[in-house]
Amino acid sequence: xxxxxxxxxxxxxxxxxxxxxxxxxxxxxxxxxxxxxxxxxxxxxxxxxxxxxxxxxxxxxxxxxxxxxxxxxxxxxxxxxxxxxxxxxxxxxxxxxxxxxxxxxxxxxxxxxxxxxxxxxxxxxxxxxxxxxxxxxxxxxxxxxxxxxxxxxxxxxxxxxxxxxxxxxxxxxxxxxxxxxxxxxxxxxxxxxxxxxxxxxxxxxxxxxxxxxxxxxxxxxxxxxxxxxxxxxxxxxxxxxxxxxxxxxxxxxxxxxxxxxxxxxxxxxxxxxxxxxxxxxxxxxxxxxxxxxxxxxxxxxxxxxxxxxxxxxxxxxxxxxxxxxxxxxxxxxxxxxxxxxxxxxxxxxxxxxxxxxxxxxxxxxxxxxxxxxxxxxxxxxxxxxxxxxxxxxxxxxxxxxxxxxxxxxxxxxxxxxxxxxxxxxxxxxxxxxxxxxxxxxxxxxxxxxxxxxxxxxxxxxxxxxxxxxxxxxxxxxxxxxxxxxxxxxxxxxxxxxxxxxxxxxxxxxxxxxxxxxxxxxxxxxxxxxxxxx
Amino acid sequence: xxxxxxxxxxxxxxxxxxxxxxxxxxxxxxxxxxxxxxxxxxxxxxxxxxxxxxxxxxxxxxxxxxxxxxxxxxxxxxxxxxxxxxxxxxxxxxxxxxxxxxxxxxxxxxxxxxxxxxxxxxxxxxxxxxxxxxxxxxxxxxxxxxxxxxxxxxxxxxxxxxxxxxxxxxxxxxxxxxxxxxxxxxxxxxxxxxxxxxxxxxxxxxxxxxxxxxxxxxxxxxxxxxxxxxxxxxxxxxxxxxxxxxxxxxxxxxxxxxxxxxxxxxxxxxxx
Numbered sequence: 001x002x003x004x005x006x007x008x009x010x011x012x013x014x015x016x017x018x019x020x021x022x023x024x025x026x027x028x029x030x031x032x033x034x035x036x037x038x039x040x041x042x043x044x045x046x047x048x049x050x051x052x053x054x055x056x057x058x059x060x061x062x063x064x065x066x067x068x069x070x071x072x073x074x075x076x077x078x079x080x081x082x083x084x085x086x087x088x089x090x091x092x093x094x095x096x097x098x099x100x101x102x103x104x105x106x107x108x109x110x111x112x113x114x115x116x117x118x119x120x121x122x123x124x125x126x127x128x129x130x131x132x133x134x135x136x137x138x139x140x141x142x143x144x145x146x147x148x149x150x151x152x153x154x155x156x157x158x159x160x161x162x163x164x165x166x167x168x169x170x171x172x173x174x175x176x177x178x179x180x181x182x183x184x185x186x187x188x189x190x191x192x193x194x195x196x197x198x199x200x201x202x203x204x205x206x207x208x209x210x211x212x213x214x215x216x217x218x219x220x221x222x223x224x225x226x227x228x229x230x231x232x233x234x235x236x237x238x239x240x241x242x243x244x245x246x247x248x249x250x251x252x253x254x255x256x257x258x259x260x261x262x263x264x265x266x267x268x269x270x271x272x273x274x275x276x277x278x279x280x281x282x283x284x285x286x287x288x289x290x291x292x293x294x295x296x297x298x299x300x301x302x303x304x305x306x307x308x309x310x311x312x313x314x315x316x317x318x319x320x321x322x323x324x325x326x327x328x329x330x331x332x333x334x335x336x337x338x339x340x341x342x343x344x345x346x347x348x349x350x351x352x353x354x355x356x357x358x359x360x361x362x363x364x365x366x367x368x369x370x371x372x373x374x375x376x377x378x379x380x381x382x383x384x385x386x387x388x389x390x391x392x393x394x395x396x397x398x399x400x401x402x403x404x405x406x407x408x409x410x411x412x413x414x415x416x417x418x419x420x421x422x423x424x425x426x427x428x429x430x431x432x433x434x435x436x437x438x439x440x441x442x443x444x445x446x447x448x449x450x451x452x453x454x455x456x457x458x459x460x461x462x463x464x465x466x467x468x469x470x471x472x473x474x475x476x477x478x479x480x481x482x483x484x485x486x487x488x489x490x491x492x493x494x495x496x497x498x499x500x501x502x503x504x505x506x507x508x509x510x511x512x513x514x515x516x517x518x519x520x521x522x523x524x525x526x527x528x529x530x531x532x533x
Numbered sequence: 534x535x536x537x538x539x540x541x542x543x544x545x546x547x548x549x550x551x552x553x554x555x556x557x558x559x560x561x562x563x564x565x566x567x568x569x570x571x572x573x574x575x576x577x578x579x580x581x582x583x584x585x586x587x588x589x590x591x592x593x594x595x596x597x598x599x600x601x602x603x604x605x606x607x608x609x610x611x612x613x614x615x616x617x618x619x620x621x622x623x624x625x626x627x628x629x630x631x632x633x634x635x636x637x638x639x640x641x642x643x644x645x646x647x648x649x650x651x652x653x654x655x656x657x658x659x660x661x662x663x664x665x666x667x668x669x670x671x672x673x674x675x676x677x678x679x680x681x682x683x684x685x686x687x688x689x690x691x692x693x694x695x696x697x698x699x700x701x702x703x704x705x706x707x708x709x710x711x712x713x714x715x716x717x718x719x720x721x722x723x724x725x726x727x728x729x730x731x732x733x734x735x736x737x738x739x740x741x742x743x744x745x746x747x748x749x750x751x752x753x754x755x756x757x758x759x760x761x762x763x764x765x766x767x768x769x770x771x772x773x774x775x776x777x778x779x780x781x782x783x784x785x786x787x788x789x790x791x792x793x794x795x796x797x798x799x800x801x802x803x804x805x
Contacts, residue, residue: 255766306573311590388751392571403751
């Protein structure tokens with residue numbers, strides 16, 4: 001009796017572990033009892049960052065588009081070329097300033113109002129009024145609407161205007177509907193196959209849009225209702241998919257993707273995305289990495305092929321040039337001077353005067369250890385993995401990496417203020433189908449705070465001159481050439497560590513069909529996703 | 534008969550505790566592998582003769598990391614328990630002995646600290662200080678000392694009114710020697726028992742903070758951190774999570790049982 005009472009604590013602990021295990025296994029095993037299954041309702045597990053559905057607020061327009069509500073004049077195809085969506089066609093004047101868009105005449109908003117050029121113009125004006133970011137796309141001197149023809153005259157020539165207008169920020173809303181509807185809470189009135197029934201940060205419910213124009217392929221809206229729970233944790237998302245709680249889910253992480261590949265209950269659609277995982281490298285004069293030899297050595301020491309193919313199970317492609325291979329900007333012809341080479345890394349560090357004099361395994365110089373702060377945020381599962389893998393590899397050549405985990409909002413500020421040696425993030429390179437603005441962000445000189453994103457102190461006059469040339473260039477072949485030259489400069493200066501290119505995925509139960517991931521992550525819920533039978 | 538059973542169980546648990554402490558102390562010298570040596574080609578290998586507990590995502594040997602983790606977890610725990618019991622007891626003795634406004638200020642401050650839910654306050658403190666081994670110890674000590682202050686105070690007050698203390702005072706013993714020679718030695722056993730019973734829960738809380746990212750930082754071999762790293766591959770490589778979990782379970786259960794057994798043999802009500 002004595003013994004049993006004293007063992008109680010131990011047994012309780014054992015039971016707790018046992019029950020937790022059973023709970024987890026239970027989730028994984030999954031029965032069909034709570035499955036969505038029926039052909040009228042689709043359940044879609046997503047990650048969501050939006051607090052409201054107001055498209056001009058923050059980047060919330062992305063969510064309005066991802067959830068099948070908003071549509072723009074122009075859509076990117078699977079090769080990121082601009083194709084007609086709400087606009088039927090477009091052309092630019094000879095002086096490259098005036099663009100004419102012909103709006104389709106069969107499109108209606110979900111409340112039945114027709115989409116005229118006037119309605120599009122009002123919608124664009126609303127964007128300029130409410131979101132400062134609008135000006136970074138283009139500035140106009142005049143916008144005219146006549147029937148279904150919209151004419152935009154820009155201040156400066158904007159070579160990529162159609163691509164710019166494919167950004168979700170420019171999704172067309174019915175401004176006249178705003179007087180008796182709160183777009184933020186009830187969702188805007190748009191033209192997509194679904195319209196908002198209810199929305200909170202945790203869950204959105206979409207209903208079929210009765211006035212849907214059918215898209216370019218003239219299809220019926222396949223589902224009556226789409227329930228979209230936000231499941232931000234990737235492991236939980238995978239479990240929800242396994243248990244049948246959702247019919248499809250985005251971005252299943254490396255640790256779980258093996259459960260769905262080669263599994264006849266699921267369809268895995270993977271595509272190389274437009275994103276980069278890269279680490280900004282602080283080159284300000286008071287930082288260790290201002291020495292190019294140390295930068296080269298560091299990059300050489302990192303076995304990026306292993307990180308992407310082995311550790312991340314091929315859910316990322318090995319990084320090299322700044323613009324990912326999913327875009328046609330010379331990926332294969334850009335030379336990588338800092339390929340993995342431990343010997344070279346050691347040699348470069350010796351040359352730079354960093355030697356391990358005190359025998360602690362970390363190189364030092366003038367009494368200072370070769371120690372770098374690596375800033376990382378946790379909400380993307382791969383970032384800490386890259387950071388830790390780099391830490392392990394760098395140690396092998398005598399570089400000490402200290403990982404600092406911070407919140408994403410803080411990370412942005414630290415990047416701008418240059419409070420790091422290395423700072424890793426996962427960013428999109430071609431939101432507008434073209435890497436022009438991406439190539440400005442982290443590399444164009446920032447002497448007086450005019451380009452705040454470049455907090456690394458990197459500055460190369462040759463680079464700046466080429467970028468300025470790119471901004472005014474309309475000829476696609478010449479643009480491509482300039483973009484290749486710009487990338488080569490970044491590579492030759494060892495200015496940034498490009499870790500890898502995410503392969504995004506959309507995994508769906510075989511009960512549904514047509515779930516396809518696009519390279520640009522704007523198009524998740526589309527009218528092609530339908531019941532399998 | 535109860536007393537004999539108590540002593541027997543106490544010896545058994547003490548044996549296991551000594552075993553754990555030995556593993557922490559000399560285990561690292563016996564392990565041939567390096568817990569921080571990553572070989573990414575061996576990422577997430579299943580348990581085998583080469584890797585008894587498998588490997589983690591960076592190809593590090595989980596068995597070696599768990600052995601090294603014992604050292605990290607135990608030293609953090611002992612540091613936490615020592616700091617909070619010493620500081621708490623000292624505050625308790627001072628307020629119990631001095632009484633008056635000193636007691637009031639100290640005890641109201643203690644009450645205030647106790648009003649916060651413990652682990653939440655610890656997370657907040659660790660979050661503000663930034664995640665590291667030292668900050669975790671500090672955060673938990675800041676949260677945990679209040680219990681000892683209460684205990685120290687009530688025991689001191691009880692002793693203060695006992696006859697041998699009155700005798701010592703009458704004989705002219707000065708306050709400091711009085712505390713040092715008479716009060717502290719009498720309080721000591723109970724504080725030690727309380728501290729021993731706290732070890733298990735402190736191991737849990739340290740692992741918990743590391744699991745949440747507020748404690749030990751990568752690449753430290755710490756059990757809570759290993760659990761968090763294994764969480765992402767729970768379904769495809771469960772060993773990365775199971776073995777650190779079992780290590781925590783084993784050590785926490787052992788220390789809890791040992792603490793209970795220690796209390797039982799020290800309990801004066803049972804010695805009758």
